[in-house]
Amino acid sequence: DVKVTQSSRYLVKRTGEKVFLECVQDMDHENMFWYRQDPGLGLRLIYFSYDVKMKEKGDIPEGYSVSREKKERFSLILESASTNQTSMYLCASSSRAENTEAFFGQGTRLTVV
Amino acid sequence: AQTVTQSQPEMSVQEAETVTLSCTYDTSESDYYLFWYKQPPSRQMILVIRQEAYKQQNATENRFSVNFQKAAKSFSLKISDSQLGDAAMYFCAYYVGYGKLTFGQGTILTVHP
Numbered sequence: 735d736v737k738v739t740q741s742s743r744y745l746v747k748r749t750g751e752k753v754f755l756e757c758v759q760d761m762d763h764e765n766m767f768w769y770r771q772d773p774g775l776g777l778r779l780i781y782f783s784y785d786v787k788m789k790e791k792g793d794i795p796e797g798y799s800v801s802r803e804k805k806e807r808f809s810l811i812l813e814s815a816s817t818n819q820t821s822m823y824l825c826a827s828s829s830r831a832e833n834t835e836a837f838f839g840q841g842t843r844l845t846v847v
Numbered sequence: 848a849q850t851v852t853q854s855q856p857e858m859s860v861q862e863a864e865t866v867t868l869s870c871t872y873d874t875s876e877s878d879y880y881l882f883w884y885k886q887p888p889s890r891q892m893i894l895v896i897r898q899e900a901y902k903q904q905n906a907t908e909n910r911f912s913v914n915f916q917k918a919a920k921s922f923s924l925k926i927s928d929s930q931l932g933d934a935a936m937y938f939c940a941y942y943v944g945y946g947k948l949t950f951g952q953g954t955i956l957t958v959h960p
Contacts (some may be wrong), residue, residue, distance in 0.1 A: 764947035774856070776938060776950040784945055792947070824892065828946040835882075836948060838892035 737761075740825050740839035747846050753812040755842050757825030763837075764830040766808035770794065771822040771841070780823075783808055784830070815846045849874045849941050853951035860929045861959050867914075868924045868954050870939030876900075880942035883913070883924045886953075887935040893935070898922065926956075934958045 737812040741756035759766065766783050769777040769792075779792030789800050797819060801809045808827075812819055825839040850873045860866035872881070883895040898906045898915050905913050911928075914923045926933055939951040 767946065768884045769950075774952055776851075776853075776952045778950075779947060779950075782945070782947060790945075821888070826892075830946075835897070835945065836892075836946060841890040 738825055738827055738837050740823075740842050742842050743840060745844045746844060747815050747844065749814075749816060749846055751812075751815050751846075753815045753844070753846075755810040755812075755823055755825075755844070757808045757810070757839055758806050759808075759825075759827040759837070760806065761827060761829075761837065762805065763827035764805075765828045766802065767826040767828075767836070768792075768798075768800065768808070768810045769824045769826065771824055777824060780797075780810065796829040815844075817846050820844060820846045849876075849943060849949050851891055851941050851949050851951040853937075853939055853954050855862065855954045856952070857955045857957070859957040859959060860926070861868050862911055862931060865925060865927045865931055866929055866956065868939075868956065870922045870924070870951055872920050872922060872939070872941050873930045874920070880912075880916070881922045882940040882942065882948065883911070883922075884938045884940060884950075885933075887932075887937065892938075896924070901950075929958050931958050931960060 738759045753814045767782045768780040781803040799811045823842045826836045828836040879900045881898045885893045896908045910927045937951045940948040
């Protein structure tokens with residue numbers, strides 16, 4: 735069974751903290767993604783990576799960074815968490831082939847207080 | 848940039864009835880891919896169905912089918928014989944390339960017994 739695993743389902747952090755969200759996939763996928771999900775806005779792409787150590791900005795990268803040191807792991811970093819980063823964060827992975835299905839983790843609901 | 852619009856924030860259906868979820872998109876491409884994803888309360892995003900724009904035939908997966916109108920840029924999802932397990936948030940998505948997806952705002956589907 736294919737799997738994308740996010741390290742936490744729920745997180746509560748304080749304003750100004752540095753926050754790490756971890757994602758691991760076991761499908762040997764080249765592509766990995768971080769999306770943010772907010773009510774009425776759907777999912778928006780924060781960052782993606784198409785190879786180890788490669789990263790590209792998505793639609794809303796401000797306030798975030800990422801790290802991909804190994805193929806199976808993609809980390810989202812909030813350098814200094816703010817209350818407007820309270821949201822659901824979804825990690826996904828897919829193979830390099832065109833029109834390929836994206837597989838998602840179960841999401842991390844982050845609350846910044 | 849491509850945009851995806853789901854104009855129905857919420858829909859409801861009686862068990863065993865049929866419901867149609869709407870999606871429109873904007874693109875200047877002639878060949879592309881469209882997806883419907885389901886997100887149940889467990890938050891695990893699941894691919895429901897995909898459509899390749901160059902194919903004339905509408906995609907079908909068991910009780911799920913699409914009405915793909917390329918000229919109108921419309922991509923609706925029809926769920927036949929609705930079941931309680933169909934209750935979820937449904938997202939329409941456009942494949943941008945490199946595995947990236949642009950999502951609509953989502954439609955919450957409630958199924959009444």
